[in-house]
Amino acid sequence: MLALRHFMFRILVLAQVVGIYLAIAYGWPWLKHLQTSTLQLDQRLDHVQVQETQDTQHTLTMLHQVQTDPSLRERWLLAEIGYDLHIAEQQLMLGRNPAEVLPLLHNADGLAASSRDDHILPLRSSLAQDLLNVQSAAQLDIPGTYLRLHAVASRLQQLPMNLVPGRSSTPVRAVSPEPITQGWKQLWQEGMMHFSHLISLRHPSSASGTLPDELERNALKWHEQALLDQAIWALLHRQNAVYQQALLDTEQLLHQHALLYDQASYQAIDNELQSLMALSIAYPQLNLDRSLKTLDSLQLGQDTP
Template sequence: MVENQDEAQDIENAAATKQLQPKGRALAGFTALLALGALAGVGYLYYLLVYLGPMDELQRRVSGLESGLLRSSNALADLKREQRRGIEVAAAAQRQRLQELEQALAGALSEAAASAPPSPQQWKLAEVEYLLRIANHRLLMERDVDAAVGLLSAADDILRELDDFALHPVRAALADELLSLRSVRGNDVQGIYLRLEAVKERLIALPLELPGYFGTPPPVQEPAPEGLWETLSAELASYLQVRRFDGARKPLLAPEEAVYLELNLRLMLERAQLAALRRQQVVFEASLGTAREWLLEYVDQGEPVVTQAVSEIDGLLEVQLDEPLPDISASLSALVASHQDTP
């Protein structure tokens, strides 16, 4: 009986233990999770205190060092700029001072050279400069190529006598200018003027153009009239002639108007002479063209004197007065530059 009671008690204890076992496991699991959470919190706090705290301080120090370095760099750059500016100002002052000293020295040398009498070489160089200036004037103002060539040749002869190597650029420029001038086809202005004067002298002998019916018509062989009416008609036809002219007929000048034609022709030829002296190509051609037109219109073309006058004007119309001329100022510029380079 007692054994049965013990067995019953054991069974009840086993049943109770089975009922309490799931609750203990849940409590153990909860305890383990709580422990893990506490451990994670402790680890996070350790990370914050041990790692992040010193890194922030280090970052702040690095940032402060970088800011200081930037300020130092800016200050150094400002210092360099100030030093460079000071150096430039000092260099400019030195250059200004040096330039003033050079000018003073050059002025002193110039005064000393001016007080001394000119040497024979200086006299000859002055003569060369004068010849070159006159040559430029004759070529530009009067377009006289021959005179310019003679003046440049005379200047080159003087330079050859000096035999100074420093004047080599001047002689080189002279050689080039002489070659350019000799290649220019010069116009004989004096000859052109005299040719026009010869045409003017023949204006008095120029005959006016006569009407075409003034000439004697060629005889026409007609049959002898047979009746009275034919005889009267032939007689009247010998006194009266009717001619047909096709196109417009230009008016002829009256004999008393020949004086005005001569004066106008003389005026055109004199204007052409003046244009030739001034090298005015347009006025020269216009004057000769007007004179030629009047000769062909109002003067008898059958006369030899008229043919010669027209032929002479045609020849003069082919003359080119305004031919481009070369520049001969290089030798003068080189000579002036050599004067400036000579102490």
């Protein structure tokens, strides 16, 4: 039993010796590599800190020169204004909403206002004119106009039809539309003519009080909804001609069947349609050529000795 204990003790000691040897053989090179990598990282960090200090000093020197040297300050200022103007010009060329360009123009005008040089006044004058043009184009509220169109469509769908003087059973003959050369208008008129052959809306012609039947009411409401949906589509795609034509057709349809509606509600909807038709939803052709040309002339004057 004692011999077995001595044998196990020797095995344990041997295992410890082997473990220490393996740790030294394989762990020491890894530890040296780790120490070398740590030293290299420390050296790189020191280099970065030195470079950062130099860059900070250079920036402070440049700022001091800009603040003390009027010509250099004006060059710096014109460069910042030019950056804002070129970004704004690119956004206008891409067809962006003019409202998104206004912050850039206001920032450029604020930079120009901070200048103490009277030579920059022509640039402020050009900026003021361009700002006025962009502000005028940015006044259209697309979400608000969409909600107004949607509200008109909802009111028309919910608007009850009043008793009207009696109607003859003779349907109104369809009037041939004037020749239309534009493709979408022609297709729309042909579709409406085909629809009128299927369902005819009759007009008042006698003294008895009746209501239009359900089929006629549904046909009229469908027609109104289709026209307003077309106006909404045109609004979202900034197609002013389609927008105006759809609202005009809606108004004419309402006038044609005015006696079927409550006059107060009809007049309110008609006034809203008139207000919507007064809007022009097309983006005007905007550019900042005036301000950019003035800026180029100022920068060229600074470069000329």
